[in-house]
Amino acid sequence: MNASPSNDDLGLPINDLTSNSDTGPVIDYSSLAQYGLTDEVESRFKTIHEKDAELVPGRVARVDGISTFVHAGTADYRAVSTFARIVHDEEFEIEPAQPSVGDWVLIRSGKDQDPDEIELVLPRTSLLVRKRVMRGKDEGAEQVLAANISTAFIVQAATYFNSNRLEREIALVWGSGAVPVVILSKSDLLEDVDPADVIERAKLSAPEVEIFAVSAITGDGVEPLRRFTTAGTTAVMIGASGVGKSTLVNHLMGRKVMDTGEIRESDTRGRHTTVTRQLLPLPGGGVLIDTPGIRTIGLVGGSEEALAKTFPEIEQFLGQCKFRDCGHGGEPRCAITEAIKDGRLLASRFESYLRMGEELVYEETKHHPTVKTDHQRRMRVIAKANRQRSKLSKRPGSS
């Protein structure tokens, strides 16, 4: 066998797997516990291993341009993933997959000079994906940020809090199947502002989402976050570059594992100190994934549910208007307009809802223009509202 353990920089001992030529490698599942192994994942691994004893289970810890680094219990692998497939059930119904950080995978050791290869990927319990909105050949391509995460920590600097961005980040996370938790970082830099006031402001853009103000420098407010990083859970940090994700990761790890960047006053765009996504086992159990800063939050074709969860206060008014096909653009007895007028609903929130709804419809239908979903039917109403709005604003004399 040709287990080619990577010289990974995670400080883990790299041993060859104990091997027996008849039964294949002996799998020590307990050593996968530190990487977030759950009973469900273990039993899936065992089922597959019974059918093919040569396959080695593990979890993807890091992906670079060429290799995929996998923690496989007693050894670490640097593997390729040319023919990786997702296993959908015990009958091995499979589809092509690109393994990503957090994926549970099965590796086949390369014979002779062949590289070790990720052959199977377990079905994901959650998948955080964004659309790249940068110019160039990757424009519009979908980028998987992390797989099998329970919590996504959405980090924004308390001093530079941006509500539109926060709404998009929350929608992205709800669409992934993970639960969002908002972290307002660098609370030590708030001079005359009470962190509780910033939390109140953020709440308007994140109803029903837990929000914490923390300082990774002083440690203020960090300990309560450990509730989301217990054994068997996986949390990911997402946010713009320079908001302090890696500094917080280091604090939670109890030692410096990730490089952190200097703030450059002259360049508010940040420096992108972290360049790869990295899975780290926390000392108290649980797994944390650090990611490079993302500038734009491009939503992928998402579920109606993600939008509803991002704007929970709006759902109660939908279907309450006098006209069933109300476009909420000034029709009589419109529940939305009335709610905005008497302060039960923020106009800015409804505008965000319409904008993001349109974007999701576009993403969902661009590949299948003829498919009509319930989501789209509702979104057509929203699109109509937007058209009416823009007609109103173009009318001479209107503002």
Ligand SMILES: Nc1nc2c(ncn2[C@@H]2O[C@H](COP(=O)(O)OP(=O)(O)OP(=O)(O)O)[C@@H](O)[C@H]2O)c(=O)[nH]1
């Ligand atoms: N005052 C203060 N500075 C902080 C805090 N957290 C991080 N910083 C500083 O902010 C800068 C950026 O921190 P990083 O942790 O590298 O930010 P990041 O989000 O990981 O950035 P990328 O890796 O580029 O995405 C560093 O100079 C940190 O020292 C904090 O709580 N308080």
Ligand SMILES: [Mg+2]
């Ligand atoms: Mg970083």
Ligand SMILES: [Zn+2]
């Ligand atoms: Zn209406």
